Amino acid sequence: MTACAIEPEAASEGGPPESGCTITADGAYGARLALDGDSWYPERWTLDGPEPYAVPLPVSQPEEPGTQVQPMGDGRVLVCRPVAGRHVFCLLYPTGPGTGEVMIGAVECPDEDTRLRLLPPAPGGEKAYALAVGRHSSAVWQVVGGAFGPERVAEIPGRCSGGVWLDRTGRMLALDRELGDRTKAVVVDLERAGEISPLLQIADDSDDRLLLADPDSGLLLIRSDAPSPGGGERLGWGVLGSTLPVRFPECLRLADCAVTPFAIQPGQVLTPENCGVALRIDGPVGSWVGLWRPDRRQVHHLAAPAGWLTGTGWWTRDGVLHLPYATAEVPCGVARMAVPSEETGDAPPAPAGDASPAGAEPSEPSEPSEPSEPDPPEPVAPRPVPLQQAPLGRLVTN
Template sequence: MTVCATEMTTTAPLTVTADGTYAARLAGQGEARYPERWTLGGPEPYAVPLPLAQPEEADSEVLPLADGRVLIHRRVADRHAFALLYPSGTYTGPRSSGSGAGPRTGELLLGGIEAEEGLRVRLLPPCPDGNAAYALAVGDGGTTVWQVAGHGSEGPRRAAVLPGRCSGGVWLDRAGRLLSLDREQDGRVKAVAVDLARGGVVTPLLQIAEDSDDRLLTAAPDSGLLVIRSDAPGEPRLGWGVLGSARPVRFPECLRLEDAHPFAVQPGQVLMPETCGVALRVGGDGLALWRPADRYVFRLGAPAGWLGTGLWTPEGRLRLPYATAEVPCGIVGLSQPVAPPPPVHVDTPPKRAARPVPLREAPLG
């Protein structure tokens, strides 16, 4: 499974591990919020509440790990604090919002980052290795990638320091070594590859045109499929390319969608990017499916209570998590529909002469 995260405003309320076994969200309402872990790897999904003595703030973030623990990021006074939560024993106290009968919650403090003036900190998407966790800290002087879990030492560790303000965050490999960020510098936004195993060495990733803003929205390491957003065609458009390819990015007419954000790409399609199913969240709560080979977008009705994300199986089955009053933890499965014959129009090339995406310059060796 591949899950992406773009701007903070497009983050889904449920976050799924890279292997699709666990998920986590901040459940509850108002002043009675608590972390909740979902187990997705078994025959039936189920949720485990992880409340503590005090409810969580609405702006707290949670991230599932492959071992079943949940990382939480809180703003505490003048610090951004991180901790690992996990079920510990059995709770038998009175039922209340977020603290009903169920497991007690254990907490392992991981330290924090000083909350400097103007500093924005958010968690990056789950690392593909399932054990490490990273946060992005963006300030006026630049951007720092912090490893906040999985490094075996006390407190967060600086993994990379970049000039410019960065957003986005997409993993490019299965080892959790190569991270793509959208860096704003000199008035332009360009996706770059950051090698975390080499101290944060930065390499250009997208350079469609000199004066274009080029962002990477999601990537599929198995096939090399990339889904991007760029204004190289003259306006911001969704496009696709292939990691390591000399062919330029293509901008299909069918992807001319307003407020569309890809959230999952079909894994396991080795060297076959055109066959990868891509799921998009459209207009906040709408759902669309697309494959590069089809040149056609299927607009579908999302299930009631859909949590804005999902995961593909290698066989092409899309699993969508949802929560309603009747089903507090559920999964709906969809298959990629059969596309109609391709339309007669052709993909729109950039209006300016553009160098092919220099993906071969990324440190993928």
């Protein structure tokens, strides 16, 4: 089971935190900031048992809205608190009726232009990393798992965003680097002192960002503004190291809607076109869920469960999407969906607050659109190729 690769930006100073949650790479635990009256507190979700359940982890003082939380593989919750020009890290865990707290250390950010946020949970769950973005450079910090507290492990010229793990060892980290007037995805090798290599190069004058990656199949979900007949940014897919170009399916371009992938089905080794992809779709009527596979020409639109922690979810290897939600009646719940077997067009559902039960499709499907692209090619084993010959860079692992 693989969790989503979602990593929300830190809440703005004085503003509310994101409504979603963060999930470990193996889907065992989740963590979020929950609200009790006017007070925020960390909450851990246990997701690998027969039924999900939440454990509140309040400390002596309520958390500020800018606090970030992340679950670790052993069930503890990492907390990052901004305090007077620095970020303080600690680990929380339940201790009977109370909450235990282990202080880790702090990262100084004296420059008011520097922003620090936690990167998505690392594979294995034993380490955690943060990205500090300054005016002219970015730094990757290992904040959990080091010998002496937070340790800077990479320094990258340019301003970085994003953050996607490319392997299951927590060594290869992809970041979107803004250097000059262009943004390109690069790979940072954390075991080679932060050695940097290019990953995406669709056009010289395009902004190419990596959104998601699956280590099993090599499937990559990207966003690029490379020149196209319709103009604007497009959502596309490719395979790490493949000789095939990135493809931009027309079905992922929805009028008046923002489409963001948040989870990829794991376990489809050498068959990336069979991976289920979960999409968050934001439109005029609210947010809902899209289910898609690269070998399909259509997106299936499904109503999100009421109280969905928007943009959060994870797949099992057998193709079931899990969506965490919280309502007054069910404070810790998980809805399940599967990719429909038939290719039928679907209309967007009602807003999430008025959604039908999880997995229910809208009652009036639209007519299927005509295929806009050729059948997908036969799957090929990902292999490194020169960057000049393909849009995806090579992954050096030895």
